[in-house]
Amino acid sequence: MNSPFLSMGQETYHVSLKNVFGQNRRKLCKALQQKPVSEGNLVVYLHGGPSETRFDSDHEPLFRQESYFWYLTGVKEPDCAIAIDVATQHATLFIPNLPASYATIMGRIKTREEWKEHYQVGEVLFTDDVEDTLAGMLEKRSNGTKSKLLLMKGLNSDSGKVYEPPVTIVNHEKLSSHVDVELLFPILAECRVFKTAAEQGVLQFVTEVTSFAHAYVMRNMKPGMMEYQGESLFRHYCYYNYGCRLVGYTPICGCGPDAAVLHYGHAGEPNARQSNVGDNCLFDMGAEYFGYGSDVTCSFPIDGVFNDRQRPIYQAVLNAQIAVYRMIKPGVSYVACHKAAEAAILKVLVEVGIVNLAGKTIDDLVEMRLGAVFMPHGLGHFIGIDTHDVGGYLAGHPERSELPGLKSLRTARILLENMTLTVEPGCYFIDHLLNEALAEGSFLKVHMNEAKVNHYRGFGGVRLEDVIVVTADGIINYTLCPRTIEEVESVMAGGKWPPTEDIAPELFRARLTEPNPLPSPPSL
Template sequence: MKKAIIWIIIIAFVLSGLTAAVFSQSMVETPSIRKTPPAPVITDAERHAELARRRAAVAERMEDNSILVLLSTTPKLYSNSVSYVYRQENNLVYLTGLKQNNITFVMTKTGGEVKEFLFLPKRNPVSEAWDGKMYSTEEAAAISGLKTIIPSSERAAFLAALKTRSAYTSTEGKANIATGLANVYLLLPSSPRDQTGLREYGPENELSKELSGFNVENARPIFAALRLVKSPYEIKILQHSVDISTEAHMRAMAAAGRAKWEYEVQAEVEYTFRRRNADYWGYPSIVGCGPNATTLHYQLPKGQVRQGDLLLMDVGAEYEHYTADITRTFPVNGKFTKEQAEIYQIVYDAQEAVAKATKPGVRFALLQMTANEVIEDGLLKLGLITKKDGMQFRQWFIHGLGHWLGMNVHDVGDYGTPLAPGMVFTNEPGIYIRPDALEWLPDTPENREFIARVKPAFEKYKGIGVRIEDDLLVTANGVEWMSKNLPRSIADIEAFMAKGPGELPLTASLLPYKY
């Protein structure tokens, strides 16, 4: 009996050792994966000061004898009676920090005096049972720093008074809101053809039609100008979004060599977003392998991940209403082919040239021309265009250089505005040799000649798609690469990939999270 017990102990010890060995192997991390640093800690006082600064900046840009009304965004329908996860209107968050539905912010400016009001739904046990906890008055005040809070049940009476230019006093006697003012600021479509604006600001647009006798102003240009330049507070939050996205990229790159399908790689990305407490993605993830990388907004990750192909990942996490936007293109097997490297290097050089040209006072159009020049030179050298006419290269570089970044992935702001410290934009040149690109050209003598001359090069590079995208912060001295920790050059990517796979999605989900 004793011998049996001894053998059981020995076997258990051996098995436990094997289990530990297997488990330790499953925990192997690629040493160079940079885990997301802890989220920035922001005190109530810091948040209140930031929100108050923003509200004051908006008020300063309003005409005197004016009222600003911001409505919550309406829930977006996914299917039938199911809505998408609710996401508050950006400008309302920008001024209040509040993300709950059915709130309204009002600000008046008369004789230089500014008053602020918030309409907030009262907590409701039925609503909370279905959709979760609502803000109490105290919680909304603690988040926003706003002092005058009125039940949302009174909003209809307030809007009725506004339309008729009547006096409005809340039933609880907390507030008297001046409504007979000359100017009303609302978020409105920029024109009758602005479909995005009509979709986003339909209720405001309808309200504007009922405001006779007022000078109705579109508040969107005010917010666009203010949001274009990020404060240090905003940059801290945006940097955290970038850091989460950087780790997601690294983990997906490290796991791609074992993946069979694009959706497996995408799952690693979005798993990391959730693991690091991102709100969500800032836009639908783009993960395309081989020829699928030549589709700009590829959104059906059902293709195979093949050794020898390039895999393009354009993914960004959103944290506290600010989103990153980063793209990497890398070889699944860890090594660029000669043809892949030639295309990649052109895009890399264009990105480098843009960063070097970035400084305060420069306009975005100059950065676009800088990228165009490098890509045109490179394509001509490879034989993919026959001349530098400012047009042919657009066959392969089919989008703009980049866009402003912030609360929207394509954030608001005038692209004619000279660059200034605090602006954040994406630097994302790309080349896409779509396999069917030449087939779609109109049958003209000029195009027939073009096809005949570039066909040998086209066959050589066909199916290669490369985009490199980084998030750049304009500084007093030039630019800061917010996404600098993610491998970008050919040498750095190959070195990173050579270190082997990191933890895989299902393995990682079983492990404790430690900073």
């Protein structure tokens, strides 16, 4: 009998409940067992995401599970909870006790036994039983010592928001004396930093889907098309062909000057500009499949051929990626990688006359933070269940810099095996940043060729973003996009992708020339 899995049917990718989420629970329990705590029983308790409606209406947005809960369960449905006995690794899933009328609107109500079998947990109870069940678990094997109920409380360093524990549990008369809100958060967040082999398999799949979707969009975009049409092509390709119902974040489809807006595509700027001849396009989009998402950016000329302005800027960013890939291995600082990317970009900007050395070296300019004028964001971030995945600035690791550019780096950690990250250098011409650097009194002004800078105003920007995993001696690049200038121009002219030959092995693109690991998409 096959182990239960999540999929969208037919030939879509199978996500094993046991190998992904069961393994994640085992990983957490092992990490907690290694901590010097009291001899009493440890019980982990997490709430899943609640069912919600849009403001005061009865419209139900498509539910997406809370990320920590998803990591431990793979449960798609809202209004659930889980309790895990750390010593035995026994998991109890709590589900809502639905009225019979639910079946009329939402479909047949699954039995508790069906929930147990599907989600591969030890027991399934109703949420009405949470408090009494937790009390019983805490009393079990206490041996006269006080058991602990571990709840989540901690700061997300990307959003600045705090994960708060459930008040009803914290204040419950039978449970409050057992509550611990210090131990769990940093350990569970750290577990999510290092991906298991099964998690890496899902990330590789969704990144390959994302990569081929980008190539599909690149091939089909023409001058005069709307930015949102590029977004639509991407969403269609991922969902129609591979069952990726969601994207990991709001797609960014900036053409021309819009490509200089780092998070373009939001509600106020909804990918609504018409592309023009000569535009550079920056498309940042990632599919999501059963909770695990990708994050890939491609930049390309809407005409299909790089012009004299576009070519050096694109090559500068590609050079930055290659420089970073050559240095990444366990023990390397991600801050050092960020600076290496800046250096590669500044080198080309000097060559084309946008930046002046004025007696300084490239390394001097990096330390002066001139690179942040052209790349104001960080080099990348952890990726997994969240696009900006957790663990970037946990206690005991390097703190966030306050310097321009570096302060936007979403982790300053030393890289280790099985970390999954994005590498996304970019070069942009953003008016207010250029104006600040060129202002009288700015110590950067002497290093800026104002006439050349003005020539690039309105250009937008170039970003190239891949998803990689750190291995024992380097990286594997899951992203299979056209990357060299030759590859981009070939695909936009209708050339085959993926190719039969890898002309850029320095990009470490795994499986690029192997037989396509994905089922053939009917839309190509």
